[in-house]
Amino acid sequence: MSFTSVLLQCRAGFESECAVEFSEQALEAGCAGYVRFERNAGYVRFMLQSDALALLQQLSFRSLVFTRQWCACLEPFDQLPATDRLSVLLAPIASLPPCAELLAEVPDTTEGRELLPFAGKFSSAMAQALRQQGVMLPRKARAEWRMHLFVLSGRHLIIGVSPINNGSGLEMGIRRLKFPAQAPSRSxxxxxxxxxxxxxxxxxxxxxxxxxxxxxxxxxxxxxxxxxxxxxxxxxxxxxxxxxxxxxxxxxxxxxxxxxxxxxxxxxxxxxxxxxxxxxxxxxxxxxxxxxxxxxxxxxxxxxxxxxxxxxxxxxxxxxxxxxxxxxxxxxxxxxxxxxxxxxxxxxxxxxxx
Ligand SMILES: C[S@@+](CC[C@H](N)C(=O)[O-])C[C@H]1O[C@@H](n2cnc3c(N)ncnc32)[C@H](O)[C@@H]1O
Structure with missing residues (x-):
């Protein structure tokens, strides 16, 4: 199973900062590649010839300013059938390293957020099937990896893996905080x-x-x-x-x-x-x-x-x-x-x- 790209999530409008920063760090680590992104899409893909998972292990997630979340990805699934998508995915995913959890993610854009209910439901079904296959470990088990399901539409998904100790455990890398009513400003x-x-x-x-x-x-x-x-x-x-x-x-x-x-x-x-x-x-x-x-x-x-x-x-x-x-x-x-x-x-x- 090969990880041929890195998926980087960022705030919409900051794709080029995210892309330049990551490319610079990858190059310093001796890894050449090229980026693909659309402005305001809320994510960037870094394409490379070598193993994307090995690259993540070489870099430090916390040293990146503009990347909210990252994972090393399999080739995107972009022609999924309208029904029974899971059975198409299970064979390629079965060879991923054992993961401790599955994060359901979407681009942080208006259109992306509309996909959140689908991403949530689909990831629950996927996690259950992966547990039966032994790819997803029981909830409290110790594992080195977490899995990411990044939904671009009902037919277009990206699946990736990131190191538990070098990434964000928060879905989409977003810390949601409740605004305290007594505070004088949203800042x-x-x-x-x-x-x-x-x-x-x-x-x-x-x-x-x-x-x-x-x-x-x-x-x-x-x-x-x-x-x-x-x-x-x-x-x-x-x-x-x-x-x-x-x-x-x-x-x-x-x-x-x-x-x-x-x-x-x-x-x-x-x-x-x-x-x-x-x-x-x-x-x-x-x-x-x-x-x-x-x-x-x-x-x-x-x-x-x-x-x-x-x-x-x-x-x-x-x-x-x-x-x-x-x-x-x-x-x-x-x-x-x-x-x-x-x-x-x-x-x-x-x-x-x-
Ligand atoms: C973004 S607001 C700060 C909001 C504040 N952190 C909050 O949570 O309510 C920026 C503030 O910087 C202040 N400011 C700008 N230039 C300043 C300066 N030279 N000295 C002191 N305050 C300044 C402005 O008056 C403004 O209140």
Missing amino acids: TLKLEEAWHWFVPRHEWGERLGGGKTAVDLGAAPGGWTWQLVRQGMFVTAVDNGPMSEDLMESGQVTHCREDAFYFQPSKPVDWLVCDVADKPSRVATLMLQWALQGWCREMIFNLKLPMKKRHQEVQQCLNLISLGLEREGVRHRLSARHLYHDREEVTCYLDLRR
């Missing part, structure tokens, strides 16, 4: 999702809780500050705009009507978060300044990307920060991710704990 979900991605859940108590201090640059009306307060933090919210009155009543927030680019904390804080809408390179320079001054231990910041070459812009900003810190011998970990709740922007995390 609140960006910070919550960022924590889910960048901070392991079992470390939340130690790293986010217990009366920590934080600065929120570009805080108004307070969606991010609300998350910090919810974790029990004491927050300095920097913004010329008004903060939500309910949030100010918590007693945990000090509002500074100042310019984020000139604000300096009176003493170092545990967290800096920054959602200032400004040029990415200007924000990156500000983040570097905070890191070099030792004004915080961890930071989460957004880079707004209204320009065309978004992958290039992100790389330039990450390099600016990393090289600036390396030059001064500051140990750090920097990563970025185009989160589900991010639109024309990416979210970055900088760890300065030594």
Whole structure:
């Protein structure tokens, strides 16, 4: 059974960023290939001569910014009959490695989402049949692989496999979060999702809780500050705009009507978060300044990307920060991710704990 392509899922409109970023990493790993995608389709296919599964094992899923989900794929099934599709699929799938679970996925587009009910029903029937064949292991069994069913229509499916420890366990790589009714803005979900991605859940108590201090640059009306307060933090919210009155009543927030680019904390804080809408390179320079001054231990910041070459812009900003810190011998970990709740922007995390 050969895996002849990699399927990459991304936000619709970000196919070219996803494609360029993945091609660069594949090339660095010594694997040449070419990409196929349509604009706004919400996915990219990377076609290669060598084994796609081996390529996934060489790369790190978490190092990709614009890929939400990935898998190594069999040749697409594009001429399925209208009925009894399962029996056509079972023979080719029987030779896949044993998998722990099956994710039902579709392109994250308006048309794609309409296929979700079908994908869900079909994947249940498929999982049941695969369990009987021994390709799908019992629910609690340990396995190295997960299987993906990517539905493009009732007659056109892609089936793939990804490593359990190097991919996303979430369907379509999407973390669905409930909007908290008391939060002052929808932006609140960006910070919550960022924590889910960048901070392991079992470390939340130690790293986010217990009366920590934080600065929120570009805080108004307070969606991010609300998350910090919810974790029990004491927050300095920097913004010329008004903060939500309910949030100010918590007693945990000090509002500074100042310019984020000139604000300096009176003493170092545990967290800096920054959602200032400004040029990415200007924000990156500000983040570097905070890191070099030792004004915080961890930071989460957004880079707004209204320009065309978004992958290039992100790389330039990450390099600016990393090289600036390396030059001064500051140990750090920097990563970025185009989160589900991010639109024309990416979210970055900088760890300065030594
Ligand atoms: C996307 S909004 C922030 C939303 C906020 N994170 C939330 O969850 O409610 C961007 C904010 O950046 C602020 N901003 C832009 N330039 C700024 C600057 N130079 N200094 C301080 N705030 C700035 C704007 O006033 C605006 O409130």
